[in-house]
Amino acid sequence: MKQIILALAATLVTATAALAHSKAEDTTPAAGATVETVEVIELRFDDPMRVTAIALVGPDGELAITRETGLDPVTEFRAMPNENMPAGAYTVDWRGLSSDGHPMQGSFDFTVVD
Amino acid sequence: MDGLAPIDGWALLAIFAKAAGYAAALVAMGGPLFVATFRSAPGDVLRLARQLAVSAALLGLVVLALRFGIRSARISGMGLEGAVDPMMLGLVWDSPLGTAALWRGAGELLILAVLIEGTIGLAISLLGTLLVAVSYTLVGHSLGDPRWLLAALVGAHLLAGAFWVGALAPLHRAAGLHDGAALLHRFGIIASGTVAVLVLVGLTFAWLMIGSFGGLFGTAYGWTLIAKLVVITGLLGLAAKNKLRLVPSLTSNDSSAPDRLRRSIRMEIIAVALILLATATLTSITTPPVNL
Numbered sequence: 001m002k003q004i005i006l007a008l009a010a011t012l013v014t015a016t017a018a019l020a021h022s023k024a025e026d027t028t029p030a031a032g033a034t035v036e037t038v039e040v041i042e043l044r045f046d047d048p049m050r051v052t053a054i055a056l057v058g059p060d061g062e063l064a065i066t067r068e069t070g071l072d073p074v075t076e077f078r079a080m081p082n083e084n085m086p087a088g089a090y091t092v093d094w095r096g097l098s099s100d101g102h103p104m105q106g107s108f109d110f111t112v113v114d
Numbered sequence: 115m116d117g118l119a120p121i122d123g124w125a126l127l128a129i130f131a132k133a134a135g136y137a138a139a140l141v142a143m144g145g146p147l148f149v150a151t152f153r154s155a156p157g158d159v160l161r162l163a164r165q166l167a168v169s170a171a172l173l174g175l176v177v178l179a180l181r182f183g184i185r186s187a188r189i190s191g192m193g194l195e196g197a198v199d200p201m202m203l204g205l206v207w208d209s210p211l212g213t214a215a216l217w218r219g220a221g222e223l224l225i226l227a228v229l230i231e232g233t234i235g236l237a238i239s240l241l242g243t244l245l246v247a248v249s250y251t252l253v254g255h256s257l258g259d260p261r262w263l264l265a266a267l268v269g270a271h272l273l274a275g276a277f278w279v280g281a282l283a284p285l286h287r288a289a290g291l292h293d294g295a296a297l298l299h300r301f302g303i304i305a306s307g308t309v310a311v312l313v314l315v316g317l318t319f320a321w322l323m324i325g326s327f328g329g330l331f332g333t334a335y336g337w338t339l340i341a342k343l344v345v346i347t348g349l350l351g352l353a354a355k356n357k358l359r360l361v362p363s364l365t366s367n368d369s370s371a372p373d374r375l376r377r378s379i380r381m382e383i384i385a386v387a388l389i390l391l392a393t394a395t396l397t398s399i400t401t402p403p404v405n406l
Contacts, residue, residue, distance in 0.1 A: 100210060
């Protein structure tokens, strides 16, 4: 019994829960950045994320984007805007399923200037 | 606040549905555990435990289906349309919730066998109870590291919780019967052991998710856990009062004891509902501090 308690205590002290959620570590363009052109929209996660929905909304409404990474769980999600993005404020909204099954969502803003 | 996901109507609906799923699972699991532990309880009390377990198991299946739709709506960002979208539902099915749903659904179906009187029906329903407990170890925060320790803690927490929650309504019935005191007394003795397990494994799991006292006070997960612990403390106070004061009064034929005990058990049920809501919040919209 004593050994079991000691082993349990050792596990507790050294344990670091690693999974539980994966979150967007950083993005391209970076959140809050001002850029001249946008060639790719990237979301980087610390654990694989299945991005189930993503929308790019600009000054003239929603813009079509093409996913490069599809619906598979990825740590680096990439999508390309289908057309030139006029100057203005943009928001990217995304939804996803993390590897532990949690529904996740996030958004970030950036600005395009001429 | 750190570690709090965006909250919209669908997230709130998800929390309520998850709490309802917890309640259904605990009452469904608790029925066979109650019948197995107190086989000599008054027939009326055993019948209620069986009926409640079956109703809860059926409700659990309905809630499980609803939760698929709610999750599908959340990950699609399309609202009601997303809730019935076959592709989104397929993605949810492929996620850990799909695996958990198979185990939980099978478990809740097996629990229906508690209606069959005798050892075989009881054994099948106890197997169902175990499957439902296992289903909760296959999804969410218990998938972190150390995997097997977290899974064992969640499984033990659920079984001990189900023994208590599933017994509340049958004990409420027993408190009004003239031969119910012996059952309540025996429950008090066994529960002092199972409640200790429930609290100990719960605190250990929470510590693994939080990792430091800073994580407890600076995050959404920490504050939700504190809210849960406050209600749990109240619930433990009620349970202690029942065991140490009201059940002895019932045994000594105090005429006001049945009503006071029944009122106290109803308050326990309300406290359990609040605890399940706090737990559903913890596991739905907050991130454990160790992952921040």
